[in-house]
Amino acid sequence: MLSDLPVTLPSLVTEPSWEVVAESIVSTLWTSTERIYYLVTDKGPPDNTNSTQPIDGSEKDIASFLLHVMYHTCTCLKEYLPLEKQLRLANMLVT
Numbered sequence: 723m724l725s726d727l728p729v730t731l732p733s734l735v736t737e738p739s740w741e742v743v744a745e746s747i748v749s750t751l752w753t754s755t756e757r758i759y760y761l762v763t764d765k766g767p768p769d770n771t772n773s774t775q776p777i778d779g780s781e782k783d784i785a786s787f788l789l790h791v792m793y794h795t796c797t798c799l800k801e802y803l804p805l806e807k808q809l810r811l812a813n814m815l816v817t
Contacts, residue, residue: 724787727792735799748802752811755792759814762789790816 735744747802759765762785793816800808 724784724791727791728798731795732798735802744799745802748796748799751792751799752803752807755774755789755796756810758785758789758792759816763815 731747735747736742762782793811795816796803796811800811802810
């Protein structure tokens with residue numbers, strides 16, 4: 723089901739009735755993606771605040787999978803993100 727997110731969410735938010743909430747949905751998705759990215763990659767957030775808790779070793783594999791799905795979804799919906807967030811998304815190295 724999660725693997726379908728990059729396909730189903732973009733088609734859902736592009737419907738005219740969802741356009742009003744699309745920016746809010748994508749903004750929340752972006753925030754979660756960025757947070758998981760910093761947790762998985764062991765990098766600190768750009769503002770050097772340590773507001774995130776480390777991921778337990780047993781959760782790191784699933785977090786990596788989730789990061790790939792969320793990153794791909796954000797990429798599909800990047801037109802709903804402000805330019806600054808689009809640039810940060812482009813600079814993420816998700817392997």
